[in-house]
Amino acid sequence: MAEALSIADPRSSARCTACHSPLASVAAAERGPRVEASEGVSCVSCHDLPTQWIRSHTRSDWTHSDRVAAGMRDLRDLYGRANACVACHQNLEPALVAVGRHPALMFELDGQTRDEPRHWEERPGYQGAQAWFVGQGVALREMSWSLLNHGADPARSLPELRALGWVLSRSGLGPLGPPPDAADASPAGLSATMQRADQLARRAAQAWEPGFGAAAMARLASTQGDFTDPATPVLDRACRAERLVMALDRLLPSESDAGRRQAASACLDRLFRLVQSRGDFSPTQFARELEGFRTAMGP
Ligand code: HEC
Ligand code: HEC
Ligand code: HEC
Numbered sequence: 001m002a003e004a005l006s007i008a009d010p011r012s013s014a015r016c017t018a019c020h021s022p023l024a025s026v027a028a029a030e031r032g033p034r035v036e037a038s039e040g041v042s043c044v045s046c047h048d049l050p051t052q053w054i055r056s057h058t059r060s061d062w063t064h065s066d067r068v069a070a071g072m073r074d075l076r077d078l079y080g081r082a083n084a085c086v087a088c089h090q091n092l093e094p095a096l097v098a099v100g101r102h103p104a105l106m107f108e109l110d111g112q113t114r115d116e117p118r119h120w121e122e123r124p125g126y127q128g129a130q131a132w133f134v135g136q137g138v139a140l141r142e143m144s145w146s147l148l149n150h151g152a153d154p155a156r157s158l159p160e161l162r163a164l165g166w167v168l169s170r171s172g173l174g175p176l177g178p179p180p181d182a183a184d185a186s187p188a189g190l191s192a193t194m195q196r197a198d199q200l201a202r203r204a205a206q207a208w209e210p211g212f213g214a215a216a217m218a219r220l221a222s223t224q225g226d227f228t229d230p231a232t233p234v235l236d237r238a239c240r241a242e243r244l245v246m247a248l249d250r251l252l253p254s255e256s257d258a259g260r261r262q263a264a265s266a267c268l269d270r271l272f273r274l275v276q277s278r279g280d281f282s283p284t285q286f287a288r289e290l291e292g293f294r295t296a297m298g299p
Pocket of ligand 1: 093
């Protein structure tokens with residue numbers, strides 16, 4: 001990658017270390033004695049620099065609030081957690097993907113939280129659907145920010161932005177606030193999308209209700225028509241499909257009936273296979289499988 005991008009040493013270029021070795025650009029005095037610049041992604045990337053917390057974080061008589069008071073970033077709050085992860089998991093400089101063949105990044109909080117080595121007890125009442133929704137709101141905010149201020153490639157990013165806006169609005173969670181209208185790519189439109197997406201994520205972290213996950217899944221499973229509508233470019237439909245299968249995957253546990261869950265899960269495997277390559281995406285085939293998923297979930 002470095003060769004393709006004419007980067008002399010990726011271990012010291014901020015174009016790579018920003019995410020892969022974030023301490024490389026933090027002065028030794030600021031890092032403190034126990035933190036090495038070469039650590040890569042480590043405790044402090046997610047939990048903040050160790051002021052006091054490092055010494056006491058294993059104390060069994062300490063509560064979460066004690067640790068936060070000692071300087072650990074509050075990652076229990078899903079909005080704060082999403083902000084901590086998205087910094088490295090969504091926005092990439094376009095050349096890294098186009099020239100360096102870096103894998104494109106797609107942030108999804110619930111799945112990535114589950115895939116991370118678990119070294120904590122999740123707070124009671126953690127709901128995957130909520131983490132998913134908060135994370136998608138924050139991802140949309142970052143995508144619009146990146147298009148506005150950070151030179152994201154519009155040809156690639158705009159269809160992805162519209163697709164994410166589509167998923168959030170088709171989830172139909174009106175009580176959390178108006179969904180962002182990601183269709184307007186003017187600076188004023190992007191700015192509005194950014195603000196609305198952020199508000200939606202904040203509200204979802206605070207005011208989520210247990211029925212929201214199942215409701216969002218039912219609505220999203222009934223969107224076949226949005227894939228067969230010829231007025232929408234095929235690339236947009238492919239990007240919608242990518243976000244949609246990820247959403248259904250996170251929302252499926254919201255279905256309480258094990259038989260339905262199992263039948264729908266088999267359909268979901270087929271849906272995943274249909275979104276492996278944007279170039280080969282077949283909207284009609286996808287719409288047909290999606291109808292199968294909806295039917296498997298019952299009336
Ligand atoms: C915006 C943050 C960010 C920047 C900047 C970044 N990366 Fe990454 N990189 C990631 C993340 C996150 C992953 C993990 C992606 C995944 O597994 O889904 C990753 C994965 C990789 C992988 C593993 C790929 C694979 O297929 O397993 C390599 C190699 C890599 N990056 C190299 C680089 C190099 C070299 C640079 C600089 C030219 C760079 N990265 C810049 C965030 C970044
Ligand atoms: C990729 C991000 C990430 C990294 C790296 C990471 N953690 Fe965590 N950590 C989390 C998340 C997310 C939680 C769950 C938040 C919660 O429930 O408090 C957590 C929770 C914790 C908690 C419990 C906090 C509390 O009071 O609830 C401790 C202690 C902790 N981590 C220590 C560490 C240490 C020590 C390291 C390095 C060896 C580390 N973590 C690396 C993300 C990370
Ligand atoms: C400082 C940047 C940074 C932060 C902050 C960060 N990550 Fe990562 N993460 C990375 C990089 C870079 C990789 C790729 C590592 C590699 O393959 O060498 C990665 C890989 C991962 C992976 C494995 C690959 C994948 O995408 O499935 C998971 C899971 C993950 N991170 C979850 C999280 C979560 C959850 C948080 C927030 C609590 C978080 N990360 C915060 C930089 C970061």
